[in-house]
Amino acid sequence: MSILNKHPQRDSAATEAVGGDELxxxxxxxxxxxxxxxxxxxETQTPPKWYLLFAMAVSGLMVLMGAIGWLxxxxxxxWGLNNPVGWGWAIVNFVFWVGIGHAGTLxxxxxxxxxxxxxxxxxxxAEAMTIFAVISALVFPGIHVGRVWLAYYMFxxxxxxxxxxxxxxxxxxxxxxxxxxxxxSTLFWYVGLIPDLATLRDRATNxxxxxxxxxxxxxxxxxxxxxxxxxxxxMLAGLATPLVLSVHSVVATDFATSMVPGWHTTIFPPYFVAxxxxxxxxxxxxxxxxxxxxxxxxxxxxxxxxxxMNKIILVTGSMVGYAYMTEFFIAWYSxxxxxxxxxxxxxxxxxxxxxxxxxxxxxxxxQIFWFKRLRRSIPVMFVASxxxxxxxxxxRFVITVTSLSRDYLPSSWDYYSPSIWDILTFVxxxxxxxxxxxxxxxxxxxxxxxxxxxxxxxADPHHYHHKPKSAGGAK
Amino acid sequence: MSQTLGALARFAxxxxxxxxxxxxxxxxxxxxxxxxxxxxxxxxxxxxxKRSPLGYIVGxxxxxxxxxxxxxxxxxxxxxxxxxxxxxxFFSWQAFIIxxxxxxxxxGAFGAVLGxxxxxxxxxxxxxxxxxxxxxxxxxxxxxxSIEAEDEQFDxxxxxxxxxxxxxxxxxxxxxx
Numbered sequence: 324m325s326i327l328n329k330h331p332q333r334d335s336a337a338t339e340a341v342g343g344d345e346l347x348x349x350x351x352x353x354x355x356x357x358x359x360x361x362x363x364x365x366e367t368q369t370p371p372k373w374y375l376l377f378a379m380a381v382s383g384l385m386v387l388m389g390a391i392g393w394l395x396x397x398x399x400x401x402w403g404l405n406n407p408v409g410w411g412w413a414i415v416n417f418v419f420w421v422g423i424g425h426a427g428t429l430x431x432x433x434x435x436x437x438x439x440x441x442x443x444x445x446x447x448x449a450e451a452m453t454i455f456a457v458i459s460a461l462v463f464p465g466i467h468v469g470r471v472w473l474a475y476y477m478f479x480x481x482x483x484x485x486x487x488x489x490x491x492x493x494x495x496x497x498x499x500x501x502x503x504x505x506x507x508s509t510l511f512w513y514v515g516l517i518p519d520l521a522t523l524r525d526r527a528t529n530x531x532x533x534x535x536x537x538x539x540x541x542x543x544x545x546x547x548x549x550x551x552x553x554x555x556x557x558m559l560a561g562l563a564t565p566l567v568l569s570v571h572s573v574v575a576t577d578f579a580t581s582m583v584p585g586w587h588t589t590i591f592p593p594y595f596v597a598x599x600x601x602x603x604x605x606x607x608x609x610x611x612x613x614x615x616x617x618x619x620x621x622x623x624x625x626x627x628x629x630x631x632m633n634k635i636i637l638v639t640g641s642m643v644g645y646a647y648m649t650e651f652f653i654a655w656y657s658x659x660x661x662x663x664x665x666x667x668x669x670x671x672x673x674x675x676x677x678x679x680x681x682x683x684x685x686x687x688x689x690q691i692f693w694f695k696r697l698r699r700s701i702p703v704m705f706v707a708s709x710x711x712x713x714x715x716x717x718x719r720f721v722i723t724v725t726s727l728s729r730d731y732l733p734s735s736w737d738y739y740s741p742s743i744w745d746i747l748t749f750v751x752x753x754x755x756x757x758x759x760x761x762x763x764x765x766x767x768x769x770x771x772x773x774x775x776x777x778x779x780x781x782a783d784p785h786h787y788h789h790k791p792k793s794a795g796g797a798k
Numbered sequence: 799m800s801q802t803l804g805a806l807a808r809f810a811x812x813x814x815x816x817x818x819x820x821x822x823x824x825x826x827x828x829x830x831x832x833x834x835x836x837x838x839x840x841x842x843x844x845x846x847x848k849r850s851p852l853g854y855i856v857g858x859x860x861x862x863x864x865x866x867x868x869x870x871x872x873x874x875x876x877x878x879x880x881x882x883x884x885x886x887x888f889f890s891w892q893a894f895i896i897x898x899x900x901x902x903x904x905x906g907a908f909g910a911v912l913g914x915x916x917x918x919x920x921x922x923x924x925x926x927x928x929x930x931x932x933x934x935x936x937x938x939x940x941x942x943x944s945i946e947a948e949d950e951q952f953d954x955x956x957x958x959x960x961x962x963x964x965x966x967x968x969x970x971x972x973x974x975x
Contacts, residue, residue, distance in 0.1 A: 485879070487878060490894055491890055499896070503903055503904040510908070510910075518835075518836075518937065525936075545944070546837070548920075549836075550842055554850040554852040562906045562910070569896070569899060773837075783812070784812045784838060787812070788813065
């Protein structure tokens with residue numbers, strides 16, 4: 324310990340901020356100005372850009388409703404599915420959206436357990452993103468059954484036919500894993516919101532105060548409450564961590580437990596989890612850059628925060644790239660000709676265009692983040708995050724479609740292309756996601772105020788032993 | 799009739815609040831609390847609080863969830879609706895682990911949230927501290943000690959002197975019905 328304390332680097336860091344950490348909130352904020360900044364977003368006039376974006380999002384939502392309406396009326400025949408490819412964009416979109424959710428839980432739970440204090444600036448809206456992404460994801464298993472009014476068959480509900488679901492099926496595991504994931508994410512998010520809703524409540528008047536007061540549950544910020552609250556938060560983080568790792572593993576078993584070449588591999592669960600975190604961070608990045616710009620949150624979500632996220636994108640992107648290469652190696656090394664064909668077919672077959680879009684976006688793009696200047700350049704990271712989103716959608720497309728379109732029997736091969744309804748449903752799912760997300764930005768505090776305040780140097784009682792006259796807390 | 803329900807005093811920062819908490823505890827008060835916009839490290843010890851029992855609630859709930867999950871699947875697959883699927887045994891427990899785990903987490907999460915609500919007696923929309931207008935700052939940047947009138951040592955006159963003597967400002971008695 325004593326050696327650590329005397330380490331020269333640590334000492335020089337300690338001069339910047341108490342505790343040896345860099346300052347997470349810049350711009351000379353106090354607790355009070357921070358409250359004003361974040362609460363002000365939902366209390367004052369909304370920027371006109373919000374209305375423009377909201378109009379676009381709601382248009383997208385209506386497209387989704389229309390596409391689903393036509394699907395219910397006509398059946399899954401309106402999609403581009405054909406005989407070998409019975410799983411098309413519905414599963415691709417489902418996996419895409421569930422994957423995006425994973426970054427939110429990683430930030431809120433895993434980084435919490437790892438004591439990564441920088442997570443506080445982004446965890447609230449990353450968690451919101453998780454919830455809305457999982458809602459968008461759950462639309463697809465709900466509608467892909469075709470006869471949506473029979474979707475309740477998926478649940479173990481006593482029924483007049485005396486039949487029950489098959490619990491040996493990964494598709495049923497999915498229902499439980501993703502359903503639990505959605506519920507736990509929502510609980511986690513709400514628990515985090517309670518102190519901040521109390522902050523908004525105490526600034527509001529009349530009806531607004533009553534509504535906020537209702538949802539803040541009468542929070543008083545007493546340490547007798549904080550004690551149980553922090554414990555609950557820790558417990559939720561501890562439960563959500565294995566859950567998030569399991570959810571995409573279970574999604575991966577939808578593929579991996581089948582006997583289809585290209586799917587039947589043990590690498591799928593970890594590789595799906597890495598890909599999910601990768602894609603999720605891509606989406607967090609896209610949203611964070613837009614939100615901090617529109618709402619002027621540059622002091623709270625600093626370039627340092629963005630740089631840290633870029634490092635995670637680099638790590639997970641490289642893991643995904645490594646998994647692509649391992650898959651290829653094992654396909655060859657296994658000596659299984661069907662397996663090897665599936666991979667040659669991915670890279671050089673009729674869907675080679677999709678494979679190489681995926682490869683460029685997922686493997687090459689994140690490598691630019693080895694360079695510090697690019698890692699800290701906002702235009703660069705914005706474009707890169709879009710590429711990541713595109714690449715990860717194509718990954719799921721490549722996995723799903725290439726393996727199905729050319730499996731064991733050449734006589735049953737067929738080329739799959741989506742119909743206009745596939746495309747509209749997918750575009751519409753973005754409308755659903757952004758409608759929820761924009762409403763969240765408008766009505767709820769998008770930065771976890773109590774948590775950000777808690778990681779400021781002024782929140783540490785020891786801070787005042789160094790500077791006894793500091794007025795960090797009270798004005 | 800309006801009656802005194804408690805007393806409030808404001809402190810400048812987390813360090814002072816911790817010092818105040820120690821003094822209030824040492825003075826023998828039981829029904830007091832320290833309010834802050836965020837949890838403060840070391841406050842549990844300063845106030846002399848016991849460990850939160852929430853872990854036991856969550857532990858019990860997770861085990862309940864796992865038991866429910868495995869029993870549900872056993873009953874469905876081996877008792878109520880036995881079907882041979884891929885030649886596997888009716889009670890193929892390995893395949894049932896995932897749903898068991900999902901319910902383990904689901905029950906545990908509800909245990910954590912509802913258990914926390916129970917221990918904190920939430921929701922409670924009405925509380926004496928809300929009678930104070932200044933107290934609203936506690937969710938922004940203020941640090942308060944509150945002592946309830948129900949405390950055995952509570953005395954309308956002495957309490958104000960006491961809170962001032964330990965460094966509190968804006969000392970006030972909260973009165974209501």
